[in-house]
Amino acid sequence: MIRPFRLVSLVVVLSLYMAVSLGQSEPSLYSIVDNVETLDNRTLELALSAPSMGKFVQFINIFCGHCRRFVPTFKRIAIQLHHWRRLLKVYVFDCAQEQNVKVCRDYRIRQTPTMRFFHSNFRRSEHEIGNTTNLRDFQGIIDFLANQVGNNTYEAEGQPTFELITSNDNQNTIWMKNDLLQSKIKYIVLVYQPKGSTIGRDLLLKTIRWEDVVVRITDDQQLFLNFNLDSSLGSIYPKEDIRLWLKDDGQVDPKKVKLVIFTRSGNSMILKPRKDTIDEYVEVTTDFFRVHGSRVHYLPTTQAPNISFTMDQENQMILSYVLKNKLQIYRSDLENAIHKLIHIEVPKVSVIEGDSLIALRRLIGWLALSKPIGAIGERFFTLLHQKLSQQQRLTGAEFQDQVKELEKQVPKIYKGKRYVGCVSSRPFLRGFTCSLWTLFHYLTVQAAKPPHNTQTIGSLITIYGVVKHFFGCEDCVNHFLEMAQRRQINRSYQRDEEIEWLWSAHNEVNERLANDTTEDPKFPKIQFPRKIDCPECYGANNSNTWDSKNVVRFLKHIYDSDNLSNFGYK
Numbered sequence: 363m364i365r366p367f368r369l370v371s372l373v374v375v376l377s378l379y380m381a382v383s384l385g386q387s388e389p390s391l392y393s394i395v396d397n398v399e400t401l402d403n404r405t406l407e408l409a410l411s412a413p414s415m416g417k418f419v420q421f422i423n424i425f426c427g428h429c430r431r432f433v434p435t436f437k438r439i440a441i442q443l444h445h446w447r448r449l450l451k452v453y454v455f456d457c458a459q460e461q462n463v464k465v466c467r468d469y470r471i472r473q474t475p476t477m478r479f480f481h482s483n484f485r486r487s488e489h490e491i492g493n494t495t496n497l498r499d500f501q502g503i504i505d506f507l508a509n510q511v512g513n514n515t516y517e518a519e520g521q522p523t524f525e526l527i528t529s530n531d532n533q534n535t536i537w538m539k540n541d542l543l544q545s546k547i548k549y550i551v552l553v554y555q556p557k558g559s560t561i562g563r564d565l566l567l568k569t570i571r572w573e574d575v576v577v578r579i580t581d582d583q584q585l586f587l588n589f590n591l592d593s594s595l596g597s598i599y600p601k602e603d604i605r606l607w608l609k610d611d612g613q614v615d616p617k618k619v620k621l622v623i624f625t626r627s628g629n630s631m632i633l634k635p636r637k638d639t640i641d642e643y644v645e646v647t648t649d650f651f652r653v654h655g656s657r658v659h660y661l662p663t664t665q666a667p668n669i670s671f672t673m674d675q676e677n678q679m680i681l682s683y684v685l686k687n688k689l690q691i692y693r694s695d696l697e698n699a700i701h702k703l704i705h706i707e708v709p710k711v712s713v714i715e716g717d718s719l720i721a722l723r724r725l726i727g728w729l730a731l732s733k734p735i736g737a738i739g740e741r742f743f744t745l746l747h748q749k750l751s752q753q754q755r756l757t758g759a760e761f762q763d764q765v766k767e768l769e770k771q772v773p774k775i776y777k778g779k780r781y782v783g784c785v786s787s788r789p790f791l792r793g794f795t796c797s798l799w800t801l802f803h804y805l806t807v808q809a810a811k812p813p814h815n816t817q818t819i820g821s822l823i824t825i826y827g828v829v830k831h832f833f834g835c836e837d838c839v840n841h842f843l844e845m846a847q848r849r850q851i852n853r854s855y856q857r858d859e860e861i862e863w864l865w866s867a868h869n870e871v872n873e874r875l876a877n878d879t880t881e882d883p884k885f886p887k888i889q890f891p892r893k894i895d896c897p898e899c900y901g902a903n904n905s906n907t908w909d910s911k912n913v914v915r916f917l918k919h920i921y922d923s924d925n926l927s928n929f930g931y932k
């Protein structure tokens with residue numbers, strides 16, 4: 363019998379593991395240097411209620427491969443958004459943390475990454491959980507946010523406004539508004555934005571980095587007449603013959619004016635962009651300031667930090683144990699999968715009823731019968747199953763309470779804390795999704811083990827239900843549902859055929875993800891099992907074909923409850 367954690371002192375502590383970045387003890391995909399702040403259940407409400415400010419939150423599940431692949435794009439976006447930091451703060455929130463479950467349920471986060479905008483006066487309610495975008499590309503998300511930010515209100519002093527000026531406005535009213543004369547503002551830019559255009563909004567967003575300039579927008583060119591443009595005669599930039607700008611009566615023709623700058627002393631200057639494009643508007647405005655020696659403040663560009671990791675001793679020890687031993691399945695992983703399902707994934711669902719309740723009952727019933735975590739687990743899941751059978755509808759919160767209540771009635775269920783077979787050599791990889799596969803395979807194998815119980819018929823349907831209703835990994839779910847349909851998960855299968863179906867489906871996923879950025883180099887995505895682990899799983903004549911009977915036999919051996927390794931489990 364191996365006593366795993368005695369070995370710790372012998373282990374040479376190598377590189378890598380828990381991130382020690384900027385005072386955070388938990389590994390995090392983002393940091394303040396990326397212009398992304400990490401929120402948790404204690405900080406989220408406060409952050410979202412900050413007045414006069416938009417908030418952009420990416421809800422993630424740390425285990426979701428899609429969230430990880432999205433990191434470079436989101437970092438680019440966040441760094442770009444640093445320019446708008448007067449208007450918008452960028453956050454990330456991890457729904458895979460147990461303390462965050464309630465928040466993710468309240469905000470109805472099912473698939474991750476989920477990206478939401480929250481406006482200045484946001485208060486969560488039944489009807490308001492923020493504005494979601496399903497876009498995933500850099501420009502699409504920036505455009506979405508420009509629209510959201512541009513429709514938001516910022517009452518606080520010194521904040522920009524996207525509100526159009528009215529016919530009552532003139533130079534005085536605009537300078538008076540928010541006490542601009544008392545501030546360091548030197549110029550007001552008034553821009554004409556034809557109805558349906560966003561050029562004024564975009565100019566505001568592009569110049570928001572300048573401390574001493576305020577941009578105001580009008581959608582009515584006639585309003586330029588309120589602004590005493592005649593004082594600008596001779597101040598057209600780039601320089602041009604003034605006569606081109608006058609009507610017959612000698613007044614400036616407002617129909618020609620698109621962009622005007624006012625100074626504190628009441629002077630106005632007309633700018634003439636060559637074309638009606640945002641780039642032109644920005645260029646002519648920038649040029650003007652440069653020529654007039656005005657200060658323009660560019661925010662510093664930021665760079666992602668090189669986060670250094672130190673490998674946790676226990677994980678290092680587990681890792682070397684797993685790598686040097688023969689292929690086996692570890693009970694600790696099953697326990698972790700179950701713990702996370704019951705305490706995090708299921709409670710995140712707002713309402714469990716109909717199909718999702720059926721799926722949950724099947725899962726719990728099945729956990730009771732297949733005893734992945736011993737006799738206490740069996741008792742617990744039997745009780746929980748009885749409770750669920752009496753309910754027609756429950757909320758994720760009620761489920762969470764019932765679990766807590768029942769856990770008090772039995773001795774401690776969960777023992778191991780670490781992933782073992784699902785240990786990773788780098789942060790954020792493997793872990794939960796790996797353990798979930800392991801649990802699924804275990805369940806198909808247990809269902810096929812005599813004596814057969816009629817309640818364990820249809821493992822695949824149970825797995826399908828769990829993935830569909832309770833697995834918070836967007837692309838995993840979508841891919842799996844597509845594959846389930848294509849591979850006819852609904853046909854009636856013999857128990858052994860179910861083992862084979864899942865094995866084959868998992869190999870398809872492995873092939874798709876081979877060499878993906880989510881691959882752990884120490885655990886490459888292979889077609890399972892390798893020949894070295896099961897030579898007889900391969901065809902006798904042609905070593906590139908499977909002998910599926912032997913594959914099933916092999917799976918039945920390694921996933922059998924009697925053959926599980928208790929390493930790291932006690």
Ligand SMILES: Cc1cc2nc3c(=O)[nH]c(=O)nc-3n(C[C@H](O)[C@H](O)[C@H](O)COP(=O)(O)OP(=O)(O)OC[C@H]3O[C@@H](n4cnc5c(N)ncnc54)[C@H](O)[C@@H]3O)c2cc1C
Nearest residue numbers: 427428792795796798799837838841842865868869885890
């Ligand atoms: C239902 C589901 C769908 C997923 N879809 C996606 C997706 O679309 N995109 C994405 O990025 N990630 C997806 N994932 C996550 C991904 O499959 C892996 O879990 C993750 O990348 C971690 O990989 P891993 O190296 O730990 O091995 P995993 O693939 O998680 O496998 C876990 C363990 O199972 C054993 N095993 C491997 N293959 C087989 C097999 N064919 N039969 C039996 N046992 C096997 C091995 O011991 C392996 O270590 C999905 C996960 C699940 C549970």
Ligand SMILES: *[C@@H]1O[C@H](CO)[C@@H](O)[C@H](O)[C@H]1NC(C)=O
Nearest residue numbers: 402403404405460461462464
């Ligand atoms: C956050 O979660 C922790 C752990 O579950 C809990 O103790 C704490 O009260 C929660 N805080 C808030 C503000 O919800």
Ligand SMILES: *[C@@H]1O[C@H](CO)[C@@H](O)[C@H](O)[C@H]1NC(C)=O
Nearest residue numbers: 489490491492493509510513
């Ligand atoms: C944001 O969502 C709310 C509903 O939650 C909706 O009324 C509002 O129009 C949306 N705003 C924008 C700018 O999309």
Ligand SMILES: *[C@@H]1O[C@H](CO)[C@@H](O)[C@H](O)[C@H]1NC(C)=O
Nearest residue numbers: 509510512513558559560563
């Ligand atoms: C947001 O503002 C734009 C103009 O900037 C407008 O066209 C659009 O309809 C607004 N959207 C919402 C939801 O209010």
Ligand SMILES: *[C@@H]1O[C@H](CO)[C@@H](O)[C@H](O)[C@H]1NC(C)=O
Nearest residue numbers: 395664665666667668669670
């Ligand atoms: C991070 O590391 C890379 C390569 O190791 C290096 O090129 C880069 O300058 C580093 N960045 C910082 C901010 O230190």
Ligand SMILES: *[C@@H]1O[C@H](CO)[C@@H](O)[C@H](O)[C@H]1NC(C)=O
Nearest residue numbers: 826843846847848850851852
């Ligand atoms: C399987 O059948 C059920 C019930 O007939 C149906 O709701 C479900 O969509 C089917 N699933 C697939 C993947 O075909």
Ligand SMILES: *[C@@H]1O[C@H](CO)[C@@H](O)[C@H](O)[C@H]1NC(C)=O
Nearest residue numbers: 872873874875876877878887
């Ligand atoms: C993954 O990369 C390795 C080499 O880097 C290559 O040998 C292998 O064929 C690749 N696998 C896939 C599925 O692309």
Ligand SMILES: *[C@@H]1O[C@H](CO)[C@@H](O)[C@H](O)[C@H]1NC(C)=O
Nearest residue numbers: 918919920921922923924925
């Ligand atoms: C456990 O595995 C061994 C091979 O490693 C096999 O001979 C044995 O039959 C397995 N036990 C069960 C119950 O499958």
